[in-house]
Amino acid sequence: MKAWLLQCKFEMLRNLRNRRFFFFSILLPVGFYFLYVHLVGKAVVIDGVNWPTYYMISMATFGVVGTGLNGLSSRVAYERTQGWVKLMQTTPQRASNYITTKIAANVLLNICEVAILFVAGAAVEHVTMGVGEWMLAAITTILGGLVFIALGILVGHLAGSDASQIVASILYFLMSITGGLWMPVSTMPSVMRHIANFMPTYHLAHIAWNVLAGKGIAVTDIWVLLVYLVVFTGLAVYLANRRSDARVA
């Protein structure tokens, strides 16, 4: 357990020392948040939610997607292809520690990242919600982040370290835009609304948006996220096992 916690700490530190992490997971979402709240105007209401609250959820989700994809994919790919994973397998630690510490560290980062966005919303843009709503929005965003952690790991198993960085960046922007995190889906053409329905990004933010509009939790959102989580995880596990006995020349 001590070893597990220590490894978790190192995984955290590695993210915090990484400038990409600060840029994509903190600076970009917070910057976008302030910028668009003022460009669009505080009085606007989207799907029954006022704009500063709506966009706070959008950007918290956007940050969580970035942490999972950008933080994990290239690192997993690098460590897998450069012999690090192999070296870890020669030590007496549990094989699962390698991936569980990465996941745990990323969940912790997601918590920090969501907290920063929510503090920015509450303190600067005067977002007000009930305690239950704050908690629910935070918990769904953080847990929903697991889908993108799984996707980040999957990308890391599919491509080499340079390619996976590019793939992760493309997925990051594409899924965020089509999921309505940059601009609300209801302001987009109908074809975009149709595409959004298939995006885990849209469904993740939609849980909180719905709750804040007083509509309760939509079961579809949960199902879609669960299916994505299972598919991404299953594929990643399959690839990791298939490669484990590959030729060691």
Add this chain to the structure above:
Amino acid sequence: MATAISFENVVKRYHDIYAVNDVSCEIEAGSIVALLGPNGAGKTTAISIMLGLTKPTSGRVRAFGEDPMRRAARRHYGVMLQQVGLPQKVRVGELVDWFRSFYDAPLSTDALLDMADLRDLARKEAVKLSGGQQRRLQFAMAMAGNPRILFLDEPTTGMDISSRRGFWDYLRKFAKERDRTIILTTHHLDEAETIADRVLVMQKGRVIADGSVDALKRQAGNRYVSFWAGEVVTEDMIAGLPHVNEVRWSGRHVRITTDSPDDVLRAVILANLDVSGFEVSQGQLEDAFVSLTARDEEEDGTVFDGRRPR
């Protein structure tokens, strides 16, 4: 003596290529074993099997009586692999602590950093070290659990001469402690020669020679005594010396191939022959290695092509 590693009829096959082909051997605890062989001979696969990274197609492998695929066996291991990219954004001291956390009774961080001569660099990011420094760091990581058995796959690649010397000096000290075992592969045969007390030569997945450095040199038959012979020395006088396998005359220069250069030299001097300019060679491991692998090639090169005959 206890057995550190045992191989019983171990086979590793990739499709129809036999990377390891029916190898049986035992490595005693407390020995320093060098695994030599040309590229693609199966050394790395054999090490991977010992490490539990690769599951053999058939046969049985044990490390201190336990299956290396299980975690228990690996508590005793310290490992340095070839070409490992260290993780980014982690400091030298942190990596050492990271590895210490895997073991029940690790060596102290300071002792490990001193051992690798990296104490002044403890706060530096590991990937920013030079190639040789990274190798030394990997050695400290391998030593973290105070291992009973140390696996070194090409350990000195990238080290400069003085680091290399210090590294082997350290290993010799390590091996002197009771029952410490070292298994290494290296391209520098002189390194194997100075440190190993047993050499396994692999070729095409099999062990083609196994013995002390001395025995291998004898087996390869490249030991000789040579000198310049004076006018009065005849061919019969030379042929009558003990332990002479072959004599080659080039003008007045004589080269005697022998199993025992010492005895030939002694006999020449005791017989008070008119000779000068002695040159004595106990053989080089490198020559032994070349002749052993070449001999094996000649014997079955056409039949055995890394594949089994159909």
